Amino acid sequence: MALLHSLHHVALICSDYPRSKHFYTQVLGLKVVAETYRTARDSWKLDLELGDARLELFSFPGAPARPSYPEAQGLRHLAFAVDELESAVAHLQSHGVACEPIREDELTGKRFTFFADPDDLPLELYER
Structure with missing residues (x-):
């Protein structure tokens, strides 16, 4: 168990x-x-x-700021699953949120991108 x-x-x-x-x-x-x-x-x-x-x-x-982006020890990033990556990126961009170029995970073949929250915490969109 x-x-x-x-x-x-x-x-x-x-x-x-x-x-x-x-x-x-x-x-x-x-x-x-x-x-x-x-x-x-x-x-x-x-x-x-x-x-x-x-x-x-x-x-x-x-509260102190995060020491570095994104390679500080500890939590590296938080990933959110999405059904359609381009639509999610377009939604974020329509709200002024910058997104990195879409990439493909070499291990899974799934597409993803990174963006940041208002405190520059690294967030990821990962296509299901």
């Missing part, structure tokens, strides 16, 4: 909560499950629906 069942959530810390909330909900179209302000931490937590998993968006005053 496998120890792990599925991915539950990914947590991101943003520098500008309203800007990142707009990006993840209005540009990427993720549905808000819950939004909580935690007074003791002066922090927002936004739970977003991503299929069977969640994306948690946090704001913490004074």
Whole structure:
């Protein structure tokens, strides 16, 4: 029996909560499950629906910036599955989001591209 069942959530810390909330909900179209302000931490937590998993968006005053892009140790990037890559890229570009040229994964033959969120966190679109 496998120890792990599925991915539950990914947590991101943003520098500008309203800007990142707009990006993840209005540009990427993720549905808000819950939004909580935690007074003791002066922090927002936004739970977003991503299929069977969640994306948690946090704001913490004074959080340090990511040390490098994208080759710092730790999480390299977050990839989102899409049905049609060109349409997804066109949607992002219509919102002013720059995307790298579409490439093909040499191991799977699937196409993908990278883009960044408002804090320059590396995100990927991966065609199913």
